[in-house]
Amino acid sequence: MAKSLEELASPFLKGLIPYTPGKPVEEVERELGITGAIKLASNENPLGPSPLALRALREALPECHRYPDGGGYYLKRGLADRLGVTPDHLILGNGCNEVLELMARCFLLPGDEVVIADPAFVIYGMLAHLQGCNKVLVPLKDWTHDLEAMAKAVTPKTKMVFIGNPNNPTGTAASPAAIASFMNTIPENVIVVIDEAYIEYVPPELVPDSLSYVRQGRRVIVLRTFSKIYGLAGLRIGYGIAPPSMIELLNRARAPFNVNALAQRAALAALDDQQHIASSRRVNELGKAYLSAELERLGLPSPPSAANFLLVDLKRDGRAVAEALLRMGVIVRPLGGRYLQSHIRVTVGTPPENERFIQALKAVLQS
Numbered sequence: 001m002a003k004s005l006e007e008l009a010s011p012f013l014k015g016l017i018p019y020t021p022g023k024p025v026e027e028v029e030r031e032l033g034i035t036g037a038i039k040l041a042s043n044e045n046p047l048g049p050s051p052l053a054l055r056a057l058r059e060a061l062p063e064c065h066r067y068p069d070g071g072g073y074y075l076k077r078g079l080a081d082r083l084g085v086t087p088d089h090l091i092l093g094n095g096c097n098e099v100l101e102l103m104a105r106c107f108l109l110p111g112d113e114v115v116i117a118d119p120a121f122v123i124y125g126m127l128a129h130l131q132g133c134n135k136v137l138v139p140l141k142d143w144t145h146d147l148e149a150m151a152k153a154v155t156p157k158t159k160m161v162f163i164g165n166p167n168n169p170t171g172t173a174a175s176p177a178a179i180a181s182f183m184n185t186i187p188e189n190v191i192v193v194i195d196e197a198y199i200e201y202v203p204p205e206l207v208p209d210s211l212s213y214v215r216q217g218r219r220v221i222v223l224r225t226f227s228k229i230y231g232l233a234g235l236r237i238g239y240g241i242a243p244p245s246m247i248e249l250l251n252r253a254r255a256p257f258n259v260n261a262l263a264q265r266a267a268l269a270a271l272d273d274q275q276h277i278a279s280s281r282r283v284n285e286l287g288k289a290y291l292s293a294e295l296e297r298l299g300l301p302s303p304p305s306a307a308n309f310l311l312v313d314l315k316r317d318g319r320a321v322a323e324a325l326l327r328m329g330v331i332v333r334p335l336g337g338r339y340l341q342s343h344i345r346v347t348v349g350t351p352p353e354n355e356r357f358i359q360a361l362k363a364v365l366q367s
């Protein structure tokens with residue numbers, strides 16, 4: 001008898017559940033027959049892309065019959081100048097998610113141990129699972145990575161440690177001192193992935209010098225993205241910064257044209273728009289202060305966020321509240337798992353979006 005497709009598939013697919021992204025506005029509106037929904041579920045920039053990026057996109061459109069530059073020459077050079085590394089310290093990805101995938105495919109083997117905080121970005125655990133690794137989950141301490149405990153969780157079998165800084169879904173950042181002492185204790189054979197998807201939002205005193213480890217040739221990759229503050233999530237582009245020897249290995253597994261031409265052009269233009277970055281940061285700080293104060297008034301605390309979202313403890317079923325908010329056209333992210341049954345994650349929006357979220361939340365909590 002023929003085997004089932006599942007028997008033919010990788011055994012490590014067993015137990016994997018597809019990632020559930022935040023629902024797109026159009027889908028919610030279509031399903032509920034409403035208009036004017038707002039999305040505060042995927043930590044996108046509420047101001048949209050930089051006007052410079054939009055102009056670069058329009059200029060690039062007539063060339064879209066051409067394959068992109070598979071080496072990402074101009075963008076890598078632009079990034080390298082700004083970051084103080086060379087282009088051969090850089091790999092571009094179809095979102096930094098693809099760089100995470102390449103890290104898993106190139107380095108994680110069945111039976112390897114992978115140390116991950118809990119809760120952290122769910123993709124880390126999914127990738128480890130898909131490679132047949134053993135996940136070592138280290139609970140957060142005060143909603144922040146417990147880097148001491150994570151260092152202690154390392155064994156001779158540990159291949160990789162993931163650090164989301166700031167962490168998603170909590171928004172908390174590890175202190176630069178904690179990162180430094182973690183890096184001092186971590187054995188050479190362990191690869192450290194430092195995911196800095198939200199680093200442009202982080203107050204300067206909380207930004208660690210993670211690139212110094214890359215420049216020293218440590219087994220470290222720092223991940224950054226154009227999806228968050230740069231407002232280009234729909235184009236899918238992110239990058240990794242690592243020692244050239246690591247980049248060279250990742251390039252062996254990378255698809256030849258993994259980052260599309262429009263994304264490369266828009267990203268390069270967005271890098272130059274410091275004004276857009278500054279106003280995005282300001283809108284975020286003001287909105288976050290407003291949301292924190294309003295939530296506090298409602299008796300709903302959230303951990304201190306260094307990013308563009310808040311984790312909110314609703315003290316009741318988070319999924320039910322998220323569903324009720326959805327019916328009012330406010331899309332937030334329910335969480336769940338072991339620690340977050342009563343939580344949602346909400347992205348800081350524009351001032352009107354933030355007010356609408358608070359009004360809707362008040363209405364839901366009263367009903």
Ligand SMILES: *Cc1c(COP(=O)(O)O)cnc(C)c1O
Pocket residue numbers: 043094095096097098121164167168195197224225226227228233236237238
């Ligand atoms: C959003 C996010 C990413 C990246 O996303 P891409 O869109 O794939 O660049 C990576 N890590 C964390 C923690 C994120 O929240």
